[in-house]
Amino acid sequence: MDIGDSVIDVTGLRRRYGPSGDKGFEAVRGVSFTVRRGELFALLGTNGAGKTSTVELLEGLARPTGGQVRVLGHDPYTERRAVRPRVGVMLQEGGFPSDLTVAETVRMWAGCTTGARPVAEALALVELSDRSGVRVKQLSGGERRRLDLALALLGRPEVLFLDEPTTGLDPEARHNTWDLVRRLRAEGTTVLLTTHYLEEAEALADRLAIMRDGEIVSAGAPGEVIGAYPARIRFVMPVGWFVGDLPPLAELGVTRHEETDGRIELQTHELQRTLTGLLLWARERGVELEGLDARTASLEEAFLAIAGGRGGTDAGSGARVGSGTGRGK
Numbered sequence: 001m002d003i004g005d006s007v008i009d010v011t012g013l014r015r016r017y018g019p020s021g022d023k024g025f026e027a028v029r030g031v032s033f034t035v036r037r038g039e040l041f042a043l044l045g046t047n048g049a050g051k052t053s054t055v056e057l058l059e060g061l062a063r064p065t066g067g068q069v070r071v072l073g074h075d076p077y078t079e080r081r082a083v084r085p086r087v088g089v090m091l092q093e094g095g096f097p098s099d100l101t102v103a104e105t106v107r108m109w110a111g112c113t114t115g116a117r118p119v120a121e122a123l124a125l126v127e128l129s130d131r132s133g134v135r136v137k138q139l140s141g142g143e144r145r146r147l148d149l150a151l152a153l154l155g156r157p158e159v160l161f162l163d164e165p166t167t168g169l170d171p172e173a174r175h176n177t178w179d180l181v182r183r184l185r186a187e188g189t190t191v192l193l194t195t196h197y198l199e200e201a202e203a204l205a206d207r208l209a210i211m212r213d214g215e216i217v218s219a220g221a222p223g224e225v226i227g228a229y230p231a232r233i234r235f236v237m238p239v240g241w242f243v244g245d246l247p248p249l250a251e252l253g254v255t256r257h258e259e260t261d262g263r264i265e266l267q268t269h270e271l272q273r274t275l276t277g278l279l280l281w282a283r284e285r286g287v288e289l290e291g292l293d294a295r296t297a298s299l300e301e302a303f304l305a306i307a308g309g310r311g312g313t314d315a316g317s318g319a320r321v322g323s324g325t326g327r328g329k
């Protein structure tokens with residue numbers, strides 16, 4: 001096996017439900033990506049974008065209708081026995097018997113897992129040690145998610161598939177799960193994550209891909225994906241001053257500006273240059289830019305533009321574009 005550094009290789013992947021032609025539906029339409037060893041790769045997209053349909057193919061739960069998947073150098077569907085013991089899967093719904101206690105559930109799972117962690121260790125990892133005697137049906141939604149994660153980690157997997165792992169978790173439990181995932185990745189575990197929480201992807205992912213209508217429409221490191229979108233500077237125009245009094249906006253690197261009731265928003269791909277020019281202008285005139293707020297685009301902004309289909313980097317928001325009129329001082 002020679003897979004170099006890549007652990008998951010996906011090439012031209014397709015998945016169709018139902019027959020070909022109008023009666024069927026192609027949920028995955030030629031998806032390609034690679035996940036390297038020890039990397040955390042996040043798959044994002046709106047509901048129905050095709051994430052679960054893709055991940056199920058990587059997990060070997062279904063056969064692709066086109067293209068190819070390799071996990072640890074093997075076809076996860078036809079070579080399931082070679083792949084399965086080295087992979088941990090946390091599905092959206094665990095579906096284990098709920099009359100068993102937490103410890104019994106982990107013990108039962110451990111019986112089917114080669115080289116399983118001790119039950120106490122698995123429960124400690126997800127901070128469920130104090131719930132070990134509780135029946136699964138009595139757990140909260142967030143505790144069940146953590147139990148799902150404990151089961152996925154039981155066999156010390158080389159590759160971990162996490163399908164919306166923190167849904168239903170309170171903020172503290174979510175951050176604890178993030179810390180655990182970071183630790184696992186630091187130990188060399190390769191992680192493929194699907195999530196609807198963009199701050200989760202931003203916090204954890206080395207690289208990510210955004211899916212829309214069965215295709216990957218943007219991919220790269222979070223900074224690369226976000227970097228295509230402009231930073232924003234917001235402030236309130238000082239009383240008696242107007243946008244036209246500012247230095248020529250194009251010279252400050254502003255690509256777009258909006259004005260609503262004296263509140264100004266500037267968009268720029270050169271945040272430092274634009275902000276410096278603006279602050280120098282304010283200092284020279286001795287005025288205060290009330291409510292000044294400058295920030296790079298967030299993954300959420302990039303996601304909404306990409307997944308929603310706007311795609312362009314300076315897509316208009318429909319707000320009124322300032323006229324730039326004003327009087328000199």
Ligand SMILES: Nc1ncnc2c1ncn2[C@@H]1O[C@H](COP(=O)(O)OP(=O)(O)OP(=O)(O)O)[C@@H](O)[C@H]1O
Nearest residue numbers: 017018025027045046047048049050051052053054
């Ligand atoms: N068994 C099925 N038969 C027919 N269509 C299906 C089936 N499963 C999923 N689909 C369709 O495939 C598309 C992709 O679904 P999928 O569950 O992969 O999306 P997703 O990105 O995981 O969405 P979510 O974020 O809601 O989990 C959707 O339009 C869905 O209705």
